[in-house]
Amino acid sequence: MGFWSSVILPLLLCLLVFVGFFSKSDHAANQPGIMLWMEFSAVLLLIMGSLILPMLIVFIAYSVNSVEHKADTWKTLFSLPISKFSIYAAKYLYAFFLVFLCLSLFVLFTLAFGNLLSVLKPALKFTEYNAAGALTQVYFKLFLSALGILSIQFLLSLLFRDFLKPMGIGFVCAVTGAILAGNNWTYAYLFPYSHPMVAVSTIKDGLKNNMQKGSAAPINVDIFTKEIWVSLSIAVIIFIAGYFIVLKKSVK
């Protein structure tokens, strides 16, 4: 379930933006390729950064753990001759992989649909600029910014059996995070659920600066900004703390 959601979501969103672009492409005709790419991917990034990415992570973290909750298999897993760390880490790694897969597919589908547009409408000169490098950097940054949320949600879904607690907490936090980051709150970079949106806006600011300098030069994304460091630290700390909680926890 988690797997398919992380495949279908990028496909669906890219497809929607593609259709939107395809039907209203007149204004974009004869724009330089770099601008087209920016416009095309900006829509996706803004949607993803604000609410969708945090919610997707909430869902992925839930689905990875709910399999065991539903089948009541935690007790069996923990009575197998496998170290508790292996079980915990393997589960986390899979959720980690799903998020990574989803964001990689975003890069892939954005490139594919962009190129498809230029084939269908030759007026759109997507091919003028190779966006692969820039997009990879942008989504890699987004991925790193999401890891804090992933660790927190993973632990919540592991501890709570029911759907509502991790989902509810995740949803409220994601909305709060979006509002905080949306208002450019000075300390939004400290709140993990704001990180994707803060990351997107730093990318935007970086681009603006580059443009003002008049350089249409290759987009250079500053990946390791402070919210990324906070996100990574939270991810590592919660991951380790989670392991000790699992170790102490009795399996009911």
Place this chain on the structure above:
Amino acid sequence: MVIDTEGLTFNFGKQTVVKSLSLKVPEGSIYGFLGPNGAGKTTTIKLLLNLLKTQEGSIRIFEKELQSNRIEILSQIGSLIEQPAIYLHLSGKENLLNRALLLQIPEKRVEEMLELVHLTNAAHKKAGQYSLGMKQRLGIALALLSDPKLLILDEPTNGLDPNGIIEVRELLLRLVNHHKKTVFISSHLLAEVERMATHVGIINYGELLFQGSIDELQTLNQPQVQIEAENTVDAANFLKRNDFTVTEVDEHYIYLPFTSKQNMAEINTLLNRNGYPIYSINKQQKDLEKLFLAITQNA
């Protein structure tokens, strides 16, 4: 001893669920762990599997301390706790393959297990569509997959029909007799395990009330005299007037404690001579079920 616990105690909050338990499970035995619902059986089993942390006392399995040798010990245990834990969206075979992959067991073993529990025909059906009995059998197959030396089964015959119960019983007997396994099996029904168990532990309110071989349990069992008479109430009253202890009277039978054969003959003559016709009189062991009830209720 395969399982050897010493002063095992476990509290859920303020409530003591397991009290100073000293289990001794010898190798090659089928140990019936009996007690009414809520007696602390499942908690004990979870302690044995290190799912619950031991609070007081010690657990030694295969002569090794459980806490410090967790993985080594668990690699020789197969377990089934309460309802079997099965992924309902996978088929029976996929469930087994998944476990085989986790434990690095050759795939060939999966087929053998399916055959052993008679699920070969349903191997490709989703486990969600299995009947309760089939799920239970799949759970047993999962427990046996790694060919463990010790099997810990929590109420494995729950939800099985009489046929299924007999099958499980035969399977366990075969495992113990031919493959030198040790089986620790919990149940709230004595009748279910008395035909296969070699050893019995009876637990209630977290306390071990009896532990020993099935023969030792039998010797606890006082024999009695069962008399079938025409008018049981009058006959019983007559016996009481003649200083006999009557333990139970119902519509058809009178029960008295057995003391000797001579004593039985005396009762017989006495009743017949005084106009109380007797249809039958015999010495009888109380059935174990009643004994089990007596043990658990006196506590």
